[in-house]
Amino acid sequence: MTAAKLPAECQSKDDVRVEIDRIDQALLTLFAERHGYVTRMAEIKTDPHEAFDPVRIEAVITKVRRLSLELDLDEDQAELIWRTLISWNINYEKGIIAARKRAR
Template sequence: MTAAKLPAACETKDDVRSEIDRIDQSLLTLLAERHRYVTRMAEIKTDPHEAFDPVRIEAIIGKVRSRSLDLELDEDQAELLWRTLIDWNINYEKGIIAARKRAR
């Protein structure tokens, strides 16, 4: 595997695309890891309503917005991405919990 190039070192569109592809692979790996924890959380929770925790959600969004600013990332875009991820996870957890309850 070749070393990562800094954005300023990318001289062509192919250079930039190659770096984006590298980052996308890392993001997918991290999302898969995160998903395993979401799955475990769904196994621990006992009621589908537990999947939606507005206090926890807003705490997460607050951290994401703050950390985004520290990383010079638009906090509105980061929030949108995280809210989408959280919504997917809530629906996924609800499905697992409900299916387990039906199987009893």
């Protein structure tokens, strides 16, 4: 396996694509890890309404926007990605909690 290249070291579109694919793999690995924690949170929560916590959501978004600026990323784009992720997670948690309650 070759070492990762910095963006400026990429000489072709293929070089760039290899690095993007490497990063995508790392991102998916992190999303899978995060998903495990979301699943555990759903196991801990007792009511589907607990899945939606506006105060926590806004705290996360504030942190994401701040970190994005520190990393020289577009904070609006990062917020959009995180709001989408949060929305998916809320629906996922609600489903797990509701299914558990129905099974009782």
